[in-house]
Amino acid sequence: MRLPIQVVEAIIFRRNGDSIEYLLLKRLPDRNGFWHWQPVTGGLEERETRTEALRREIKEETGIKNLIRVIEDLYYFEFSDPNLNQEYVYGVEVSSTEEVVLDGREHSEYRWCGIKDALQLLYWKENKEALEKLNKILEDGQV
Numbered sequence: 695m696r697l698p699i700q701v702v703e704a705i706i707f708r709r710n711g712d713s714i715e716y717l718l719l720k721r722l723p724d725r726n727g728f729w730h731w732q733p734v735t736g737g738l739e740e741r742e743t744r745t746e747a748l749r750r751e752i753k754e755e756t757g758i759k760n761l762i763r764v765i766e767d768l769y770y771f772e773f774s775d776p777n778l779n780q781e782y783v784y785g786v787e788v789s790s791t792e793e794v795v796l797d798g799r800e801h802s803e804y805r806w807c808g809i810k811d812a813l814q815l816l817y818w819k820e821n822k823e824a825l826e827k828l829n830k831i832l833e834d835g836q837v
Contacts, residue, residue, distance in 0.1 A: 698778040702748045703821070704734040704786045705768070705828050706758070708806070714832055716812045716825065717794065719755065719801040730817035731805070733825075735781075744782055752786065756804070757795030762787040765837055769824035783824040785831070 706717040716733075723729040736751035738744065745764070752758050765785035773779050794804050807815065809829045816822050831837055 698772075698780045700738045700744065700747075701735060701779050701781040702738065702744050702751060703781055703783040703824065704748055704752050705783065705825055706734060706752065706756070706786045706788055707828070707832070708788050708790045708792065710790050710806075713808060714829070715806040715808060717756070717788075718805050718807060718812055718815055719796070720803045720805070722800060722802055729802075731815040732818070732821060733783075748784055748786070755797055755800060757797075758788055758792055760789065760792065762789060763837070765828065765831070768831075769820075769827055771820045771823075773820070781820070785828040785837075 708715050708717075718731045719734065720731055721729050734752050734755045736747065736755070738747040739750075742750070748764070749761070752761070763786070765787075768785050769783035771781050773781070796802075796804055805815070809825070812825055813822055816825065
């Protein structure tokens with residue numbers, strides 16, 4: 695039996711005045727032409743902790759190095775493709791002046807958006823559920 699593949703997901707957000715904006719990345723089309731908007735997502739490398747993978751993936755996919763805060767244990771889900779994937783979701787706050795520099799090998803564009811637009815753009819149900827949970831935590835001032 696194969697071990698599950700561990701994946702980290704970073705829902706990056708910034709505060710812009712009284713509003714909260716979320717960073718979404720447009721994935722390049724796969725071989726079938728399918729593309730979608732998503733948070734930063736990536737797998738763990740050998741002997742890497744989830745926190746190390748989270749920071750590495752954020753830097754690789756967005757160029758962002760300076761994190762204000764990481765909200766751990768935000769959300770968790772599993773899926774098969776056909777291997778079992780275990781996805782751990784984190785909320786990650788960055789400065790409103792943080793510059794995004796995409797790695798063009800995975801994503802073609804990025805967008806900062808409010809909760810309503812972000813929920814419309816996200817494709818996967820689990821990404822939407824995690825974003826709604828983070829937004830509620832932030833709106834309720836739980837962190």
